[in-house]
Amino acid sequence: MAGCFENVPEGMVYIPSGEFTIGTNEEDVEKHALSLGLDKPWYADESPARRTDIPGFYIDRYEVTNLQYYIFCQSTDHKPPKNWRGQKFPEGEDNLPVTYVSFFDAAAYALWAGKRLPNEMEWEKAARGRAGFIYPWGDDFKSGIANLATSPRNKTGQGLKPVGSFPKAVSPYGVHDMVGNVWEWVWDYYKPYPDNKFKTPAYDKKHYVVRGMSYMGVGHFSKKDFLKVVAMKSRASFREHIGPLAYKKDIGFRCAKDRPSFMERIFGKKPPKPDKAEI
Helix, strand or coil: CCCCCCCCCCCEEEECCCCEEECCCCCCCCCHHHHCCCCCCCCCCCCCCEEECCCCEEEECCCCEHHHHHHHHHHHCCCCCHHHCCCCCCCCCCCCECCCCCHHHHHHHHHHCCCECCCHHHHHHHHHCCCCCCECCECCCCCCCCCCCCECCECCCCCCCCCCCCHHHCCCCCCCCCCCCCEEEEEEECCCCCCCCCCCHHHHCCCEEEECCCCCCCCCCCHHHHHHHHHHHCCCCCCEEECCCCCCCCEECCCEEECCCHHHHHHCCCCCCCCHHHC
16 A cells, blocks of 8 residues: 555556565576577576565556657657657557667656656566566466467567556556566666676676567567467566667666655655754
8 A cells, every 4th residue: 555645646656665576596407598599598697586675666557658758759859769750659659658769768758757767676576566476467477468479470469559458467566568568678787686696798788677578579489489488588577688779669668756755745845954053
């Protein structure tokens, strides 16, 4: 519960403080990922799991849409995404997640909106809940529950869908599309977790992390392996990484916001500092 004096910003969800699990201690003992030619074993950069706590915060209920991003571009003269082919998104695509945005585009929007990008801990907590579910909806992968590809023949599934179109995939906190639709930028370099034993040159590339597997599928695999790879990459603890200048048809973002202090929540602003003469 948000509690007293909790004025949650419009379009956002309050994620309370409290311990939660980030990462996993699972291991890809059969080397399944490497046998398929993937660049890292499953779970390698997600270990070790740890229980931790972070302050309460707010996160967008949905991914940022074309319409929201259009208003930002009009207000700031920010360059629109290239797939718009002009100053405005194609007709009828108001509520699709905005895509073809770089990390810096996403960060600029968040700043303009009085928000910021979520960090990895915040994103994963909002997706998994305090219980640490494997997927936002629970511990079992369910094909069709989120906007994910379902077979190598239907690699892009249903295509990009309006935000909130898959309510059965909602997270324990009520956050939508955290898996499926688009990958989402977060405010963290791709670095090893504390005590992580995995060695990879990718940790030194100055890449940023994206989270939340997109609708786009995973490449050329047999049907069995295709579904396995989709399921593994759809886990809420899965980490993907990419250069901050990249923009792709299946990468978007959502924003987060710090929770004001107790006094700010009561009075709507920070209390004044006492005059030196009063001290």
